Amino acid sequence: MELRKSYFSDVRKDDLNEIGQPRPRSDSPGHVTGKTAYFADRNFPGMLHLKMVRSPHHHARIRSIDTSEAEKHPGVVKILTARDVPHNVYTILILIQIGPEDEAVLADGKVRWKGEAVVAVLAETERAAQEAAAKVKVDYEVLPAVFDMEEALKPGAPLVNEYHGQNYYLYDSGECRKVRFGDVEAGFAEADYVLEQSYQSSPIEHAPTETTGCIVAPEGNDRFTCYTNTQAMFFTLDNTSIILQMPGSKLHFVGGTVGGGFGGKVDVIVEPIAILGAKLTGRPVCFTYSREEEMQISSPRAAEKVVIKDGVMKDGRIVARKVTGYTDAGAYSRHSPYGAQKGAGHYPGPYTIPNVWIDTYCVYTNRTPSSAMRGFGVTIGDFALEVQMDKLARLIGMDPLEFRFINAYRDGDMKAHRQPTEGAALIECMQEASRAANWPVAEKYMAMSSYAKGA
Amino acid sequence: MAKVPVQFTLNGSEKAEFVESGTTLLNALRDKIGDTSPKGGCHQGTCGACSVIVDGELRLSCLTLAETCNGAAITTTSGLAEGGVLHPLQRAFLDAFATQCGFCTPGMLMAAKVLLDHTPDPSRDDVVEALSGNICRCTGYEPIIQAVLTAARANSQNAA
Ligand code: FES
Ligand code: FES
Numbered sequence: 001m002e003l004r005k006s007y008f009s010d011v012r013k014d015d016l017n018e019i020g021q022p023r024p025r026s027d028s029p030g031h032v033t034g035k036t037a038y039f040a041d042r043n044f045p046g047m048l049h050l051k052m053v054r055s056p057h058h059h060a061r062i063r064s065i066d067t068s069e070a071e072k073h074p075g076v077v078k079i080l081t082a083r084d085v086p087h088n089v090y091t092i093l094i095l096i097q098i099g100p101e102d103e104a105v106l107a108d109g110k111v112r113w114k115g116e117a118v119v120a121v122l123a124e125t126e127r128a129a130q131e132a133a134a135k136v137k138v139d140y141e142v143l144p145a146v147f148d149m150e151e152a153l154k155p156g157a158p159l160v161n162e163y164h165g166q167n168y169y170l171y172d173s174g175e176c177r178k179v180r181f182g183d184v185e186a187g188f189a190e191a192d193y194v195l196e197q198s199y200q201s202s203p204i205e206h207a208p209t210e211t212t213g214c215i216v217a218p219e220g221n222d223r224f225t226c227y228t229n230t231q232a233m234f235f236t237l238d239n240t241s242i243i244l245q246m247p248g249s250k251l252h253f254v255g256g257t258v259g260g261g262f263g264g265k266v267d268v269i270v271e272p273i274a275i276l277g278a279k280l281t282g283r284p285v286c287f288t289y290s291r292e293e294e295m296q297i298s299s300p301r302a303a304e305k306v307v308i309k310d311g312v313m314k315d316g317r318i319v320a321r322k323v324t325g326y327t328d329a330g331a332y333s334r335h336s337p338y339g340a341q342k343g344a345g346h347y348p349g350p351y352t353i354p355n356v357w358i359d360t361y362c363v364y365t366n367r368t369p370s371s372a373m374r375g376f377g378v379t380i381g382d383f384a385l386e387v388q389m390d391k392l393a394r395l396i397g398m399d400p401l402e403f404r405f406i407n408a409y410r411d412g413d414m415k416a417h418r419q420p421t422e423g424a425a426l427i428e429c430m431q432e433a434s435r436a437a438n439w440p441v442a443e444k445y446m447a448m449s450s451y452a453k454g455a
Numbered sequence: 456m457a458k459v460p461v462q463f464t465l466n467g468s469e470k471a472e473f474v475e476s477g478t479t480l481l482n483a484l485r486d487k488i489g490d491t492s493p494k495g496g497c498h499q500g501t502c503g504a505c506s507v508i509v510d511g512e513l514r515l516s517c518l519t520l521a522e523t524c525n526g527a528a529i530t531t532t533s534g535l536a537e538g539g540v541l542h543p544l545q546r547a548f549l550d551a552f553a554t555q556c557g558f559c560t561p562g563m564l565m566a567a568k569v570l571l572d573h574t575p576d577p578s579r580d581d582v583v584e585a586l587s588g589n590i591c592r593c594t595g596y597e598p599i600i601q602a603v604l605t606a607a608r609a610n611s612q613n614a615a
Contacts, residue, residue, distance in 0.1 A: 024549065024550075025552070025554075025555075027557065028548070028549050028554050028557070029549065030557070031548075031554040031556075031557025031560045032532075032541065032545040032548045032549055032554060032557075032560060032564065033492075033532065033533065033535070033536055033541070033545065034490075034491070034492025034493075034531065034532035034533040034535075034560075034561045035492075035533070036557050037491070038491075038494070038558065040491075040495070041485070041491035043485075043486055043489075206592075207592060208556075208558075208592055209494075209496045209502060209504055209556070209558040209559050209590060209591070209592050209593075210494065210496060210504075210556070210558045211496070258556060259494070259496075259556050259557070259558030260556045260558055260592045260593050261556075262592070290498070291496070291497040291498065291499060291501075291502075
């Protein structure tokens with residue numbers, strides 16, 4: 001790898017001895033010899049297997065649950081319902097004061113998406129757990145469901161989640177996260193062209209090679225060791241502590257080895273119920289998603305809709321940008337209010353635009369709860385923004401890369417959320433990219449710098 | 456359920472177990488014998504993480520019944536290094552950054568080993584074909600392909 005020292009030569013440090021040096025990964029010797037221990041590589045004598053009974057409906061009231069047949073199934077040791085969970089309704093980000101708690105560990109009175117966990121069955125073997133789970137009888141009263149964000153926001157739409165009271169997340173700024181900068185209508189009025197486009201994405205599953213799961217071993221001193229492939233060790237520890245009403249000192253989490261995650265193992269889904277199972281049976285418990293569950297039950301990247309309206313001058317300056325973003329949270333919050341909020345901060349793009357208006361909505365629908373995935377909240381936005389940039393450049397007959405140089409933010413520029421730009425290097429990246437891609441741009445752009453404005 | 460005896464050699468050492476009829480080779484190796492180097496990613500024959508070598512052939516251990524392996528010679532990733540010296544494939548995977556989370560790595564190594572055993576000097580297309588049953592979600596396939604080609608070159612240099 002070549003380290004370009006010409007950039008920022010007056011401000012860069014040259015005593016770096018890690019950056020630019022190849023370093024072997026510390027875990028790869030274990031990987032290539034098959035010695036790395038993933039959570040499922042542990043096996044405890046007397047280990048029970050946990051299987052979930054899941055909702056076959058998108059939205060339904062639970063009239064009754066009958067576990068009597070399942071309890072008689074050979075090999076069944078324990079069956080858990082909402083009643084068994086000490087603090088059943090939780091939300092992951094409550095740890096950073098983002099509420100309300102809106103999701104049940106085991107469904108309580110109602111299911112809000114197809115696949116929601118209703119009853120947990122613990123049995124001697126995976127097969128016995130599966131067979132017994134099929135014998136649990138749940139009587140549902142099916143309710144009308146809503147799957148489309150715009151439908152969900154219309155008055156009279158079925159209410160997805162009572163803990164919110166409406167089908168959107170209520171931010172402290174109101175029904176959406178807002179950014180206001182300059183006067184966007186004045187910007188559109190002065191613009192030579194105005195272009196409004198909408199962009200839409202589907203949910204995307206992470207599909208890690210190793211499925212989500214954990215193994216819990218009771219330690220005999222009322223402590224529990226949980227071997228897990230979570231990507232969020234402390235979120236998991238602290239939320240488990242809240243859900244099970246157990247001090248964190250009773251919980252010992254062992255992890256750090258994750259067979260692919262991409263954000264899909266950030267939610268706190270398998271650990272609390274598996275630990276509860278171990279606590280109530282006194283035996284080790286394994287709760288692992290099948291491949292089918294991984295694809296259908298684990299939270300995907302949210303479906304998003306982004307509407308972008310830009311005002312642009314013939315000389316290439318973007319003078320106004322108005323964005324409305326919709327994030328489909330599915331039935332529960334998980335990390336989506338944060339994802340939608342990130343979008344609000346991100347939609348101005350790495351560009352200096354004097355007039356900006358942004359609204360982003362986190363919307364509840366009766367779909368699989370979405371959550372973290374590789375830059376969630378901004379990746380779809382980036383796709384939309386950059387396609388929009390190309391369309392704008394085409395509209396004014398300008399080279400798309402030169403168009404970006406004109407609008408690129410540089411040190412000292414004020415961003416729409418009123419944070420002055422510091423440490424920008426977009427210009428330099430684009431200069432390198434134009435060389436690497438053999439995409440020539442005019443000399444004046446090659447002479448620009450992020451660091452010294454006016455250069 | 457009836458248990459059936461199975462005997463095979465695993466990485467050169469004799470193993471004898473009683474397994475429930477219908478037990479997969481993957482579960483027998485992992486849960487009974489304690490060789491957890493083959494990984495279960497899908498348990499339905501689509502990811503390749505469970506790949507092992509049975510009598511010189513690449514096999515998906517999640518789709519192979521343990522009871523059909525009586526008398527077989529089985530190789531897994533945990534038996535690839537000899538006397539503490541990494542196999543050229545293991546070395547190349549390390550050096551070429553061909554392993555990130557590592558979950559697919561044992562299966563990849565087995566598929567690559569069978570290729571090199573049969574085709575010591577493979578083309579890039581041969582490598583792609585040989586690894587086509589193995590899914591990697593982290594690394595991207597290019598470093599893995601490069602690692603296998605590098606190991607093949609190292610092998611042929613040793614042989615020369
Ligand atoms: S576990 Fe055997 S192919 Fe995926
Ligand atoms: S390295 Fe993670 S699946 Fe290949």
